Amino acid sequence: DGGITQSPKYLFRKEGQNVTLSCEQNLNHDAMYWYRQDPGQGLRLIYYSQIVNDFQKGDIAEGYSVSREKKESFPLTVTSAQKNPTAFYLCATADRDSAYNEQFFGPGTRLTVL
């Protein structure tokens, strides 16, 4: 959505290289999430953060790392330890004070490992 930016839109990486995906939001939401989407599958949670300087592992955190030094930013690093990193990566935010607790998504980054 308009308040969440992810860059770059497409990213190519050689095997063995680390790469960092950017996620920035101006919605003033406390919670931020990283998901991975593979063709024909739902979204799988990599990491999430409910507050600055704190984050939790999701279901598939191995091979990934994150930081949350600012409320607006939640970058994801895909390390060389991630065995199959080619996927569509989605960043999302949520307002914990919202009655609906819905998640708002950025446009995503398509990562291809060559």
Added chain:
Amino acid sequence: GQQVMQIPQYQHVQEGEDFTTYCNSSTTLSNIQWYKQRPGGHPVFLIQLVKSGEVKKQKRLTFQFGEAKKNSSLHITATQTTDVGTYFCAGTSMDSNYQLIWGAGTKLIIKP
């Protein structure tokens, strides 16, 4: 671990026909959300259901939450080309530490 199963994976319909997708959870859910993802896009929130047996409507879309809060459905009446995309359910529960567990999605395809 907790799973949310969603069927069918694909549904091909003629424009004007109805469409339905179903979700079933292995555990009782606190709530269930529905999202739509257009081709090449990102998921967009449609609705949240919280109460047992709840039914909500948005124009041609009808959402239901089962009495046991373990299943849900989305029904679209008289599909239009603008309905094309993948529809996902996502539920939360105490077992998931209130993080969303996503179904695999149902892709709505309009036959030419």
